[in-house]
Amino acid sequence: MAKNRAVAATVDGTGRLTELKFHTDAYRSMAPAELSAAIVEVVGRAQRQMAERVSKAYEAFMPEGIDGEAAMRGDLDPEETLRRMGVSLDDLK
Numbered sequence: 001m002a003k004n005r006a007v008a009a010t011v012d013g014t015g016r017l018t019e020l021k022f023h024t025d026a027y028r029s030m031a032p033a034e035l036s037a038a039i040v041e042v043v044g045r046a047q048r049q050m051a052e053r054v055s056k057a058y059e060a061f062m063p064e065g066i067d068g069e070a071a072m073r074g075d076l077d078p079e080e081t082l083r084r085m086g087v088s089l090d091d092l093k
Helices: 032-059 068-073 078-084
Strands: 007-011 017-022
Touching: 007 032, 017 032, 032 068
Parallel strands: none
Antiparallel strands: 007 017
């Protein structure tokens, strides 16, 4: 929910926006830039919160030493990940 509580966003497990709710008519009197900023802020917050929830849900299944949040963002180096798991690329050939 936005700081002014005028708008709330819901996202699914992939971070895709599934619902945008306007709780009051306050948005009608907001300047376009103000409304846009409120929407961007609330959607971004909802996406970050969902990413945290998904990361925590999968944490138990992640190999030791693997950053679950980095994995969810796609920021893992595959070679480094394999090395931490005790596997070398040469072993896979």
